[in-house]
Amino acid sequence: MNDVLILAIETSCDETSMAIVKNGHEVLSLTVLTQMDTHANFGGVVPEIASRMHTENITMVLDETLRKANMKVSDVSAIAVTYAPGLLGSLLVGVECAKTLALVYHKPLIAVNHTMGHIYANNIESEITFPTLALIVSGGHTDLLILKSETEMELLGSTIDDSIGEVYDKVARVLGMPYPGGPQIEKSSLLGEDAYELPHPMQDDTYNFSFSGLKSYIINLVHNERQRKNEIRINDLAKSFQIVAVDELVRKVEKAMKNTGIKNMILAGGVSANKYLRSEMEKLSQKYGVHFHVPNILYCTDNAAMIGCAAYPLYKAQKFSSFDLNAKSSENIKTYIEKEK
Ligand code: KG4
Numbered sequence: 001m002n003d004v005l006i007l008a009i010e011t012s013c014d015e016t017s018m019a020i021v022k023n024g025h026e027v028l029s030l031t032v033l034t035q036m037d038t039h040a041n042f043g044g045v046v047p048e049i050a051s052r053m054h055t056e057n058i059t060m061v062l063d064e065t066l067r068k069a070n071m072k073v074s075d076v077s078a079i080a081v082t083y084a085p086g087l088l089g090s091l092l093v094g095v096e097c098a099k100t101l102a103l104v105y106h107k108p109l110i111a112v113n114h115t116m117g118h119i120y121a122n123n124i125e126s127e128i129t130f131p132t133l134a135l136i137v138s139g140g141h142t143d144l145l146i147l148k149s150e151t152e153m154e155l156l157g158s159t160i161d162d163s164i165g166e167v168y169d170k171v172a173r174v175l176g177m178p179y180p181g182g183p184q185i186e187k188s189s190l191l192g193e194d195a196y197e198l199p200h201p202m203q204d205d206t207y208n209f210s211f212s213g214l215k216s217y218i219i220n221l222v223h224n225e226r227q228r229k230n231e232i233r234i235n236d237l238a239k240s241f242q243i244v245a246v247d248e249l250v251r252k253v254e255k256a257m258k259n260t261g262i263k264n265m266i267l268a269g270g271v272s273a274n275k276y277l278r279s280e281m282e283k284l285s286q287k288y289g290v291h292f293h294v295p296n297i298l299y300c301t302d303n304a305a306m307i308g309c310a311a312y313p314l315y316k317a318q319k320f321s322s323f324d325l326n327a328k329s330s331e332n333i334k335t336y337i338e339k340e341k
């Protein structure tokens with residue numbers, strides 16, 4: 001087969017991103033224009049502003065991505081786009097752009113689920129070995145899966161309430177840190193001691209996660225201490241929070257390693273940029289003789305390169321979309337797996 005060049009578009013949240021990816025693993029060019037500074041003024045992503053900014057920026061991002069690869073749209077094999085899940089208005093900008101390019105340049109259109117994109121970031125400069133356990137930790141999701149092959153997967157567990165990224169962001173917010181809170185908590189925790197005793201999430205027999213109890217406990221603790229005019233040791237609290245939150249992930253992954261005997265493990269999603277989580281997962285994998293892989297930090301948070309990687313198996317299987325492709329805000333991995341069966 002000739003080289004497959006995929007022009008990929010990702011606009012599901014607050015990053016306008018495009019990439020050109022060769023054969024599902026080689027990133028020829030990547031542009032990520034983040035709106036983070038704008039949304040930081042509001043303490044979180046404002047959907048209406050996000051979609052307006054995507055509309056403003058997407059053509060420039062396309063131009064820049066093509067220029068960096070020294071290519072024209074006519075050179076690529078297909079156009080891929082994130083169609084779900086995410087903010088509807090934001091997704092629609094990317095979907096419409098992809099459809100227009102595919103129509104004008106007579107290219108096949110490939111619809112990619114955002115979570116599958118995070119998983120396939122593990123193919124960049126590497127290759128996923130099947131079967132593998134996969135833990136997806138992002139602002140929208142916390143899922144533990146078995147990937148049996150490129151086309152077959154099984155969901156072991158998900159969060160039953162908040163996602164881990166959401167909790168990082170909420171805890172950061174109550175501690176007075178700017179959005180997005182994950183990287184701020186990570187920095188702050190490096191300066192602290194594990195001095196706060198925090199409740200551990202549910203100790204049950206499932207592979208599901210729960211973070212809302214921990215989140216509420218911290219929010220109440222901070223409010224109560226403030227009311228009493230007591231000092232809050234921010235760095236210590238950030239550290240104690242991170243230890244308990246990551247431990248919840250480690251515990252469920254350890255159970256999966258023990259019960260399934262699977263010898264590969266991949267980590268994905270924005271929170272996988274966290275060095276403490278990366279090192280705890282690495283340690284756990286070593287303990288069970290499991291081969292562990294996590295994307296370069298650059299490819300952990302939202303980017304279009306991962307969408308180009310996830311589109312490659314779909315390209316090989318000729319799974320192309322028609323021009324009535326629409327954006328979907330709420331297609332989680334469970335719905336996706338059922339749809340693909
Ligand atoms: O995957 P992503 O970019 O967007 C979604 O698909 O949701 O994930 C964003 C999430 C945010 O909650 C952000 O705070 C978190 O990833 N995050 C981190 C770190 N970098 C990003 N959380 C903890 N430590 C980090 N270094």
Ligand code: ZN
Nearest residue numbers: 138270301302
């Ligand atoms: Zn994401």
